[in-house]
Amino acid sequence: MSLAPQVQTQSGSQGTPAIELRGISKAFGPVQANKDISIRVMPGTIHGIIGENGAGKSTLMSILYGFYHADSGEIFINGRRTLIPDSQAAIRAGIGMVFQHFKLVENFTVLENVVLGAEDGALLRPSLAKARAQLRQLAEEYELDVDPDARIEEIGVGFQQRVEILKALYRRADILILDEPTGVLTPPEADHLFRILRNLKAQGKTIVLITHKLREIMDITDTVSVMRRGEMTATVATRDTNPAQLAELMVGRKVLLRVDKTPAEPGAPVLEIDNLRVVDAKGVERLKGVSLAVRAGEILGIAGVAGNGQSELLEVLGGYMKGTGTVRVKGRPIDIAGHEDARDRRDAGIGHVPEDRQQAGLILDFAAWENIALGYHHRDAYGRGAMMDQAAMKADTADKMQRFDVRPPNPMLAAKNFSGGNQQKIVVAREIESGPDLLLIGQPTRGVDIGAIEFIHKQIVALRDQGKAILLVSVELDEILSLSDRIAVMFDGRIMGEKIAADTDANELGLLMAGITEGTA
Amino acid sequence: MDRMPRWADVLLVPLISLLLAAVISALVILAIGQNPWEALKIMVSGSVGSTYGWGYTLYYATNFMFTGLAVAVANHARLFNIGGEGQAVIGGLGVALIALYIPWPHWSLALLAAMVASAAFGAAWAAIPAVLQARRGSHIVITTIMFNFIAAALLNYLLVGPLKPAGTMETATASFPEATHIPSFRDMFSFGETILFRGTPANITFFIAILACLAVWLLIWKTRLGYEIRAFGFSEGAARYAGIGSTKIIMVTMLISGALAGMMAINNTLGEAERLILNAVEGAGFIGIAVALMGRSHPLGVFLAAILFGILYQGGSELGLTLAIPREMIVVIQALVIMFTGALDNMVRMPIERIFARRRARTPLSPPGPTLHPPGRVAPSSTPGTAATE
Numbered sequence: 042m043s044l045a046p047q048v049q050t051q052s053g054s055q056g057t058p059a060i061e062l063r064g065i066s067k068a069f070g071p072v073q074a075n076k077d078i079s080i081r082v083m084p085g086t087i088h089g090i091i092g093e094n095g096a097g098k099s100t101l102m103s104i105l106y107g108f109y110h111a112d113s114g115e116i117f118i119n120g121r122r123t124l125i126p127d128s129q130a131a132i133r134a135g136i137g138m139v140f141q142h143f144k145l146v147e148n149f150t151v152l153e154n155v156v157l158g159a160e161d162g163a164l165l166r167p168s169l170a171k172a173r174a175q176l177r178q179l180a181e182e183y184e185l186d187v188d189p190d191a192r193i194e195e196i197g198v199g200f201q202q203r204v205e206i207l208k209a210l211y212r213r214a215d216i217l218i219l220d221e222p223t224g225v226l227t228p229p230e231a232d233h234l235f236r237i238l239r240n241l242k243a244q245g246k247t248i249v250l251i252t253h254k255l256r257e258i259m260d261i262t263d264t265v266s267v268m269r270r271g272e273m274t275a276t277v278a279t280r281d282t283n284p285a286q287l288a289e290l291m292v293g294r295k296v297l298l299r300v301d302k303t304p305a306e307p308g309a310p311v312l313e314i315d316n317l318r319v320v321d322a323k324g325v326e327r328l329k330g331v332s333l334a335v336r337a338g339e340i341l342g343i344a345g346v347a348g349n350g351q352s353e354l355l356e357v358l359g360g361y362m363k364g365t366g367t368v369r370v371k372g373r374p375i376d377i378a379g380h381e382d383a384r385d386r387r388d389a390g391i392g393h394v395p396e397d398r399q400q401a402g403l404i405l406d407f408a409a410w411e412n413i414a415l416g417y418h419h420r421d422a423y424g425r426g427a428m429m430d431q432a433a434m435k436a437d438t439a440d441k442m443q444r445f446d447v448r449p450p451n452p453m454l455a456a457k458n459f460s461g462g463n464q465q466k467i468v469v470a471r472e473i474e475s476g477p478d479l480l481l482i483g484q485p486t487r488g489v490d491i492g493a494i495e496f497i498h499k500q501i502v503a504l505r506d507q508g509k510a511i512l513l514v515s516v517e518l519d520e521i522l523s524l525s526d527r528i529a530v531m532f533d534g535r536i537m538g539e540k541i542a543a544d545t546d547a548n549e550l551g552l553l554m555a556g557i558t559e560g561t562a
Numbered sequence: 563m564d565r566m567p568r569w570a571d572v573l574l575v576p577l578i579s580l581l582l583a584a585v586i587s588a589l590v591i592l593a594i595g596q597n598p599w600e601a602l603k604i605m606v607s608g609s610v611g612s613t614y615g616w617g618y619t620l621y622y623a624t625n626f627m628f629t630g631l632a633v634a635v636a637n638h639a640r641l642f643n644i645g646g647e648g649q650a651v652i653g654g655l656g657v658a659l660i661a662l663y664i665p666w667p668h669w670s671l672a673l674l675a676a677m678v679a680s681a682a683f684g685a686a687w688a689a690i691p692a693v694l695q696a697r698r699g700s701h702i703v704i705t706t707i708m709f710n711f712i713a714a715a716l717l718n719y720l721l722v723g724p725l726k727p728a729g730t731m732e733t734a735t736a737s738f739p740e741a742t743h744i745p746s747f748r749d750m751f752s753f754g755e756t757i758l759f760r761g762t763p764a765n766i767t768f769f770i771a772i773l774a775c776l777a778v779w780l781l782i783w784k785t786r787l788g789y790e791i792r793a794f795g796f797s798e799g800a801a802r803y804a805g806i807g808s809t810k811i812i813m814v815t816m817l818i819s820g821a822l823a824g825m826m827a828i829n830n831t832l833g834e835a836e837r838l839i840l841n842a843v844e845g846a847g848f849i850g851i852a853v854a855l856m857g858r859s860h861p862l863g864v865f866l867a868a869i870l871f872g873i874l875y876q877g878g879s880e881l882g883l884t885l886a887i888p889r890e891m892i893v894v895i896q897a898l899v900i901m902f903t904g905a906l907d908n909m910v911r912m913p914i915e916r917i918f919a920r921r922r923a924r925t926p927l928s929p930p931g932p933t934l935h936p937p938g939r940v941a942p943s944s945t946p947g948t949a950a951t952e
Contacts, residue, residue: 361802384805393803401803404796411789416804418789427785 057120059084059216059247060105065114067100074100076271078114082216082264087238087248089258089279092268093291093490094461098251101268102218106138107131118216137209141221143201145193151204152176152189155211172211179210183240184233198346199230206237217241218249223257227346228518228551235261255284256519267291292491302502304543305526308337311479311510312358317366317377319353319534327353328364329534335479335510340501342525342542343514344550350534351514352396355483358512359393360386370479387416392477394468396484396514398461402468405457409447410438412456413471445470446496462493469497473504480504483514498524518547518554532556566918572863576856576903578910580870583902587895596887608880609873615880617747617762622846623872624764624829627771629850630868631778632684632823634859638782639815640795645691645706646823647847648713649684653824654831655717656683658725658838661738672742676832677770677825684824685817687713692816696809702816710847721840734839744833765833771868774822775861781818782861791815823847852904867903874899 058081067075074097082088092098103109105116107125116123118134125131131138145154152172160168173189180186185203193201202222209217219238223231238248238261250262258265259279266276267290275290289295312335319328328350335341343351356362358375360383368375370389386393393416395401403412414423414434422437424430438452445466447459456464465485472480482501486494501524505511515521521528522542530537530553537553552558588598609619629646636643643649656679666672691705721733745766747759782788794801794811801808830842849871856870857863878892902910 359803360805382805382807383803387805395803397799400797400799402800404793404800406796407793414789415793415800418786418804424786427787429784429786429789431784 056083058082058117059119060249061117061120062101062105063115063117065101065104065111065116067097067104067109067111073271075104075111078268078271078273080266080273080276082247082249084119084215084247085242085245086263087242087250087261089250089252089262089265090268091252091255091258091265091287091291093253094488095270095490096268096291097271098268099220100271102138102220102249102251105131106136106218132212132214135213135215137206137212137214137217139202139205139209139217139219139222141224143205145201145204147194148192150190150192151187151196151207154193154204155189155208159212175211176207179207182244183210184237185210197230198225199227199233202226202234203237215245216247216249218251220251221253222250223252223254224516225347227554228547229555231257254519255287258287259284269293288491294492300498300502300523302524303506305339305505307339307526308508310334310336311371312512313367313369314358315367317354317357317364317368319350319357319362319364321353321362327534328357330366331531331534331536333529333536333539335512337478337510338505338508339526340505340511340513340524342521342528343512343531344518344521344528345516345531345554347516349531349554351516351531352483353534354531355393355396355481355512355514358386358391358481359383359395360391383416384419387475387477390476390478392472392475392480394465394472394480394482394485396487398464398468403456403464406455408453408455409442409459409467410435410452412467413438413441413452415471417471417475441470441474442467445500460490461488462490465489465497466493469500473500477509479510479512481512481514484516485513486515486517486520518550522547522550530554566915570914570918572858572860575907575911575914576867578914579856579902579907580899582910583895583898587898590891590894590898591887594887594891596885601881601885601887604881604884605873605877608884609875609877613747613751613758614760614762615876617759617764618876618879619764619869619872620747620768621763621765621829621834621872622875623868624768624771625826625843625846626849626853626868626871627775627865628826628829629823629847630853630857630864631774631850631861632819633850633854634857634861634864635778635782635791635822636815636819637854637859638788638795639791639811641695641812641815641819642703643688643706643816643819643823644703644851645688645709645820645847646826646850647843647845648706648710649687649820649823650826650830650843650847651710651713651717652687653680653684653827654838654842655720655827656680656824657827657831658735658738661742661832662725662735665739666741669742669744673744673766673828673832676742676828680824680827680831681821682824684827685821687824688816688820689813692813692820695816696812717838717840721838725838732839734835735837737837738832742832743836744828746833763834765829767829767833770825770828772865774825775865778822778864779861787814823850849900852900855904855907871899 060082062078062080065075065078078101090098100109104111105125107127107130110126116125123134125134146157149157152169155176156168156172176189185207187196187200187203187207193204206217222234226234242248250257252258262279264276265279265282265287267274267287269291314334315332317328317331318326321327331354333341343354345351353362357364357377358368364377366377368377370391373389375386375389399405404415417423418429423434435452439450442450442452447463447466447470456467459467469485485497485501489497501511513521513525525542527539528542528545528550529539530550532554533556537556537558540549591598591601609615629650632646632649633643657676660675660679661672664675666675687709691702691709694700694705695702721735725735726733727736747762747764748757750766751758782792790806791811793804794806794808798808801811826843826846831838835842853864853867853871856867874896878896881887882889882892
């Protein structure tokens with residue numbers, strides 16, 4: 042397959058595009074986020090924009106929504122040249138945006154959130170009455186039913202997203218931009234969202250869907266544009282392309298979409314958890330009696346929608362949250378209730394790639410060589426007595442950077458100056474090279490480009506093949522499915538079920554992730 | 563890449579801040595009908611133009627080094643220790659107690675004991691806010707400020723009561739015995755008939771301050787503890803993940819910080835006053851905040867900033883003696899310098915960062931921006947060393 046951009050005539054290219062961008066460029070300091078981007082989105086279609094993290098998708102949409110100003114280029118809405126200096130102008134032009142992180146007032150009702158910022162006058166009552174009527178109408182038209190009097194904090198994520206869509210429609214948006222809308226949804230919720238989007242399309246709305254998930258692009262879009270390093274590399278009709286080609290266009294080279302691994306040869310249990318409970322600082326019970334085991338030479342994947350206790354599971358095992366219950370590593374009990382010391386866990390042979398590398402895994406202002414020692418800085422390899430051996434740390438860092446293909450391989454560079462993928466490689470290198478018996482790894486490829494994903498997955502599998510136990514937590518179901526040998530699904534602080542990875546699929550896991558077991562269904 | 567080159571961060575920004583303060587000071591001096599150029603000349607010659615001037619300048623600088631280091635060390639753990647003033651006051655109490663109540667055979671032993679006592683007392687005074695922060699989450703800014711008042715009140719009580727020699731009216735302890743008098747610069751650097759630093763308070767403590775700078779540098783950048791302090795300061799989340807206990811770091815850092823502030827008392831109490839007086843610290847604890855800010859919490863920066871503030875203090879008092887400038891004006895000038903180098907640091911920093919960012923944007927990449935540059939690469943050699951202007 043050739044890499045040349047295959048710009049094809051779009052379906053229905055006759056007529057005026059709903060959105061046309063011409064030569065949009067935007068730089069942030071030295072970073073050219075968007076380079077001379079031109080795109081035409083036809084009315085009544087779902088147009089996907091796909092690209093890796095940092096490819097410039099969000100920047101482009103922020104320009105369209107008036108958050109950023111393009112350094113150059115023009116925007117045409119329904120054929121008319123439009124200046125969009127701020128989001129008010131975007132709304133006037135009929136553009137609505139659903140952000141990845143919702144912008145809702147938690148303790149307001151659905152109705153109040155919909156009206157917020159679009160009140161007709163100083164008095165609230167008439168606006169609310171009008172909105173209530175309109176909301177009912179919109180709900181019927183688009184399958185967008187939400188209780189208008191429910192508080193945002195009381196409704197689920199899927200419903201919150203519908204409120205965001207309703208907000209846009211209430212403001213008479215004809216063009217709807219959705220930024221990574223399925224990131225926080227369970228598969229059934231995502232399916233419902235897609236039904237809503239198809240409905241909207243049938244009613245003539247234009248939808249721009251930003252995502253990095255190839256499956257969603259193939260499922261729902263009519264046309265797809267691929268971005269890479271700030272440039273639009275191709276725009277193709279979805280029916281004329283396939284995931285492999287899109288991945289290649291995104292990365293710029295051929296990538297292996299599935300993980301290459303042999304069947305696991307599990308040995309003795311390394312991690313045994315029995316009836317683990319965690320109550321967080323607010324007094325909310327986050328883990329409600331979790332029991333599971335990970336054996337040597339296997340990868341146990343924990344699937345689940347974010348916020349169902351996976352983070353707490355990792356933090357308790359990693360030694361910085363307290364819990365009750367019994368946890369054994371290689372048969373030796375770990376004191377999870379008494380004191381919380383991550384250092385003891387490392388000395389007990391637990392490596393930990395945390396879910397959030399920017400807040401926990403790395404110190405962004407530290408140089409790479411300082412980060413390589415994080416958590417292991419007390420070890421003899423990095424110094425004698427009270428003093429640190431900086432030369433040894435730097436040499437060790439250079440060595441690990443080279444073996445884990447961190448680019449640029451410069452130990453002196455601050456962690457914040459590496460790309461997401463290379464930051465993650467630094468963390469993974471540190472934790473894998475510490476020689477753990479058990480590796481905890483959370484969201485190993487969040488915000489990591491496809492090329493680095495491939496590399497990191499290979500490293501995880503290689504560690505498994507050395508007979509180590511791996512506990513993998515990821516909200517990316519595809520990642521769980523392709524990497525794990527066994528899969529446990531978490532919902533509301535409990536394990537809903539365990540499946541052999543080879544014998545299950547996204548549908549079965551999706552139901553468990555939503556808390557539906559055979560018994561209750 | 564970092565936002566700007568290191569030299570701009572450590573030299574250019576403070577220099578521009580200083581210049582701004584100087585310009586506004588000049589305007590104020592003009593406004594009261596005096597000649598700013600004359601004033602500057604008097605300030606410079608009065609502070610660094612003679613060994614007499616240096617004797618005072620370095621005395622002040624020594625105070626500021628200790629309090630500046632105290633703030634700097636705490637800053638590395640992202641703790642804002644505003645309590646240097648109180649910790650120095652209590653450090654003075656420690657010095658006074660050992661000097662008055664223990665008969666020392668030689669000044670060197672007294673000096674060592676004073677170092678230990680001032681550090682211990684200062685650390686103890688910082689320990690209470692530290693515990694409250696580490697265990698109870700009481701904000702250290704509030705508690706350390708409050709402890710400044712408590713320290714002042716405590717000293718007041720002691721100096722009108724228990725520590726005041728009978729029969730005197732002064733709020734001060736008795737003078738320390740002869741054997742505790744540490745060498746002044748005059749003792750150390752005068753030779754034969756030539757007497758240098760005559761009548762000035764600078765003393766051997768200046769060299770202890772330099773050693774303290776060195777020790778802090780080693781601590782912060784070369785030891786495992788320093789690594790933990792910096793890690794905690796940059797990211798509490800990452801520190802937790804790495805098994806670096808917050809209680810330990812807050813306690814240890816504040817103890818070190820308080821000890822450094824307390825050690826200022828060697829200079830002003832043992833070295834200069836040779837007895838404990840009220841208000842011996844004279845606001846040096848607060849100047850330390852400006853010194854640490856200007857020195858970017860680096861010991862070398864603190865050293866240089868402390869000398870600069872020493873010059874300002876000594877130059878300022880010379881100004882009051884010679885010109886018809888009211889004493890309050892000197893406070894205004896000093897305040898302007900503190901304001902520009904400390905509080906308004908970002909006012910200068912941000913535009914400079916932007917200039918450097920813009921300059922860098924033009925060099926490696928080729929944004930076809932709306933500006934007047936022709937599209938295409940700007941030769942990297944076109945603007946070396948010259949300030950970029952749009």
